Amino acid sequence: MSLKAFHLIFVTLLTTLSFGFSAWAFIAGQVIFGALGIVAAILVIIYGIYFLKKLKKISYL
Amino acid sequence: MEIPYTVQPRPDTGIYNAKVGIWLFLASEVMLFGGLFSGYVLLRVGADQWPHGWLDVRFGTLNTIILALSAITTLLAWAACKVGHFGKFKFFHACTLLLALSFLSVKMYEYHDKWIHYEIKLADGTFADGHLVEKSADFDLAQKTGTVTLHGRIVKDETLLYDLRSQKNIELKEVTVNASDIVKMENYGPWHNTFLAIYFTLTGLHALHILGGSIVIGYLWGPGSKMWKKDPERFTNRIEVSGLFWHFVDLVWIFLFPVLYLT
Structure with missing residues (x-):
């Protein structure tokens, strides 16, 4: 598995963490943290798509 | 003697040798952290x-944001090597180093905060809890003299x-305690309770990995970068291998953060 593939796993888990963090914050009544979590998750998804397009030619192996 | 398969993939594995090596190492790391996480779960459900x-x-x-950014800069440094932009590699790797040092600085601050946080059991059965402001010059717990x-x-x-979650607006003030009234005085070190023991163990081991990774990244950024001139492909593979380790360390933090901070 190349760094590209590992980075993709990392980005996926980071997105999950951001959404999870957001859910935690809303449940704990911390609305600002919750909103920031959603914004972070969206930014990570956008970055993930950008990164995949940019490194199209590099192998996953 | 030339070391084989530093650049070209080995026919039976399909990848260069260093990548096989780092994945074997990371498999052992998964077992190490996996064991500690299992320990955490067992200690917690039994408490x-x-x-x-x-x-x-x-x-x-x-610290999560810092490590996420460092994963991106590590990848960008590798990508810069792939396309032959050594200057960009230098820049992105320097960013990774600075982010790693920032992470460690924040962690040290957190550790210090716990180190100066005390819980004192008093003779009347109450508890004084807070951060140390000062100990009087004659303070001696054994001799029961002075104040804290x-x-x-x-x-x-x-x-x-x-449980501090439901206590939103705790009023804090300066509390002075006579040594003669103290039954037990202990800071929030790993010995204080099971939670802090596992917190310091997990985050301490993780911080050591950050430190180790920083040393490797620092070497590849500095003296190790000489290899770029004579064997750029091999150097690029070294950056990939260090990047795989760095991503693993970042991944561990993605599990540590919710487990320790949010639950």
Whole structure:
């Protein structure tokens, strides 16, 4: 598995963490943290798509 | 003697040797951290009481952002090598180093905060809890002389110190305690309770990995970068291998943060 593939796993888990963090914050009544979590998750998804397009030619192996 | 398969893939594995090596190493790391995480789960489900809200989520969040950014700069450094932009590699790797040092600085601040945080059991059965302001010059716990001042509060029931989530606006003030009134005085070190023991173990081991990774990244950024001139492909593979390790360390933090800070 190349760094590209590992980075993709990392980005996926980071997105999950951001959404999870957001859910935690809303449940704990911390609305600002919750909103920031959603914004972070969206930014990570956008970055993930950008990164995949940019490194199209590099192998996953 | 030339080392084989530093650049070209080995026919039977399909990848260069260093990549096989790092994945074998990371497999052992998964077992190490996996064992500790399992230990955490077992200790937690078996505990009568478990602290909540003891760690500052703001610092944990900050460190998560720092490590996420460092994963991106590591990837960009590798990508820069792939396309032959050595200057960009230097820049992105320097960013990774600075981010790693920032992470460690935040962690050290958090450790220090716990180190100067004391819980004092008093003779009347109450508890003084807070951050150390000062100890009088003649303070001696064994001799029962002098005073100690904390910035915190006094509670009648120790269980109030365990779950801080529901205690939003705790009023803190300076509390001075006579040594003669102290039954037990202990800071929030790993010996204080099971939660802090596992917190310091997990985060301490993780911080050591960050430190080790920083040393490797620092070497590849500095003296190790000479290899770029004579064997750029091999150097690029070294950057990939160090990047795989760095991503693993970042991945561990993605599990540590919610487990320790949010639950």
